[in-house]
Amino acid sequence: MKDSISKFLGEDQNMKNVINAYINIRHELKKLGHTEESAQRITNITPILGLNKTAFDYYLKILIEDFEDLFNLDKEKLLFYVRERLNKIDELIPLNDGDKEGRN
Numbered sequence: 001m002k003d004s005i006s007k008f009l010g011e012d013q014n015m016k017n018v019i020n021a022y023i024n025i026r027h028e029l030k031k032l033g034h035t036e037e038s039a040q041r042i043t044n045i046t047p048i049l050g051l052n053k054t055a056f057d058y059y060l061k062i063l064i065e066d067f068e069d070l071f072n073l074d075k076e077k078l079l080f081y082v083r084e085r086l087n088k089i090d091e092l093i094p095l096n097d098g099d100k101e102g103r104n
Contacts, residue, residue, distance in 0.1 A: 014063040021056035022086055026093040035097035
């Protein structure tokens with residue numbers, strides 16, 4: 001089942017949209033000087049962050065609905081698979097505290 005889910009995630013346009021929005025968010029956070037910790041409590045939302053957060057939330061919602069229908073997966077299990085992919089982006093686009101080594 002995990003292979004089917006991975007294959008579907010790799011080809012699904014909604015997942016690609018989630019990833020693109022997340023990449024844009026990471027780049028904007030880095031540009032604004034955020035660390036992983038400070039990114040958790042942003043108070044000043046720029047237009048780029050706002051637009052991409054809205055897109056991220058929208059496409060993730062559709063992705064969750066599709067997965068629940070296709071794979072009979074609950075939301076938490078799907079979010080685990082999505083988070084695995086987003087963690088790779090975190091490694092490729094580290095924020096201003098460097099790499100994630102040593103952090104939980």
